[in-house]
Amino acid sequence: MLKLYGFAVSNYFNMVRMTLAAKGLEFEVVKTFPNQNPDWTSMSPMGKVPCLETEHGCIAETHVILEYLDDQYPDKPILPGNSYDKARARQLMHSLELYLELPARRLFPGTLFGGQNDQLTIDEVKPVLEKGVRTINQLANCGPYLMGDTPLAPDYMALYILPLVQAVAKKTYGWDLLADIHGSAELLAALNSNEYAQQYSAESAAEMAEFVAGLSAK
Ligand SMILES: N[C@@H](CCC(=O)N[C@@H](CS)C(=O)NCC(=O)O)C(=O)O
Structure with a gap:
C-alpha cells in the first residue's frame, strides 16, 4: 500500500493527502516531521515532507508526487487530458x-x-x-x-x-x-x-498545539 509521510499541519502534506483521497486511493499515513536524519534523507533527500513511498521507491516534491499519482492511477484524473x-x-x-x-x-x-x-x-x-x-x-x-x-x-x-x-x-x-x-x-x-477536506482540517487544528510546542522547543 502507498505510504504518505508527513504531518497534519503541513500544507504540502495535505495537498498530497487530499489528492490521494480524491482519487480514491488507499494509503497509510506515517507521521513524520521534517528532519535531517540520514534514515529520512535517504527517502526524502532535502529532509522535507511530504514523501510518498510507492512499490517502486520513494518520491519527494509535491508537484512530482501529484503527477506520479495521476500517471500511475489514471482513474479520477487530477490533470486535464489534453x-x-x-x-x-x-x-x-x-x-x-x-x-x-x-x-x-x-x-x-x-x-x-x-x-x-x-x-x-x-x-x-x-x-x-x-x-x-x-x-x-x-x-x-x-x-x-x-x-x-x-x-x-x-x-x-x-x-x-x-x-x-x-x-x-x-x-x-x-x-x-x-x-x-x-x-x-x-x-x-x-x-x-x-x-476529506473537513476531516484533514480538523486533524490539522488538533495537531497545531503539538507543532507550535515543537517550534518553541527549538
Ligand atoms: N518543495 C517541497 C516543499 C515541501 C515543504 O517545504 N515542506 C515543509 C513542511 S510544510 C518542510 O518539510 N519544511 C522543512 C524544511 O524546509 O526543511 C514540496 O513541494 O514538497
Missing part, C-alpha cells in the same frame, strides 16, 4: 507555489511563528504577492474550481495555499488578499464541502 490544458494546470500549480506560497513563507516567522520580520523582507514580498494574485486571476477560470466545474490538482494546492497566504497578507499588510482573487470564496467553499 496537453495545452495540462500545461495550463501546471502553470497554475507552479504559480500558486512560486508566487504566493513561497514568498508568503518568508513572512511566516513574524506572522505565524511568534518571531519578527524585517522591513526589507516585508517590502520585498508585497510586490511578488501582488503579481502572484494578478497571475492567478489571469490563469484561472473559476466555475467554481480553478479550471471549471471539476476539482483538479491546482485546486488541491489552492485549498492549502490560499488561506495561509491570506493570513500572512492580512497580518503583515492589513491586506484582504482573497478579496482580490476572483471567485476565491466560491472556490474555497466548494473545496471545503468535501468530507
Whole structure:
C-alpha cells in the first residue's frame, strides 16, 4: 500500500493527502516531521515532507508526487487530458507555489511563528504577492474550481495555499488578499464541502498545539 509521510499541519502534506483521497486511493499515513536524519534523507533527500513511498521507491516534491499519482492511477484524473490544458494546470500549480506560497513563507516567522520580520523582507514580498494574485486571476477560470466545474490538482494546492497566504497578507499588510482573487470564496467553499477536506482540517487544528510546542522547543 502507498505510504504518505508527513504531518497534519503541513500544507504540502495535505495537498498530497487530499489528492490521494480524491482519487480514491488507499494509503497509510506515517507521521513524520521534517528532519535531517540520514534514515529520512535517504527517502526524502532535502529532509522535507511530504514523501510518498510507492512499490517502486520513494518520491519527494509535491508537484512530482501529484503527477506520479495521476500517471500511475489514471482513474479520477487530477490533470486535464489534453496537453495545452495540462500545461495550463501546471502553470497554475507552479504559480500558486512560486508566487504566493513561497514568498508568503518568508513572512511566516513574524506572522505565524511568534518571531519578527524585517522591513526589507516585508517590502520585498508585497510586490511578488501582488503579481502572484494578478497571475492567478489571469490563469484561472473559476466555475467554481480553478479550471471549471471539476476539482483538479491546482485546486488541491489552492485549498492549502490560499488561506495561509491570506493570513500572512492580512497580518503583515492589513491586506484582504482573497478579496482580490476572483471567485476565491466560491472556490474555497466548494473545496471545503468535501468530507476529506473537513476531516484533514480538523486533524490539522488538533495537531497545531503539538507543532507550535515543537517550534518553541527549538
Ligand atoms: N518543495 C517541497 C516543499 C515541501 C515543504 O517545504 N515542506 C515543509 C513542511 S510544510 C518542510 O518539510 N519544511 C522543512 C524544511 O524546509 O526543511 C514540496 O513541494 O514538497
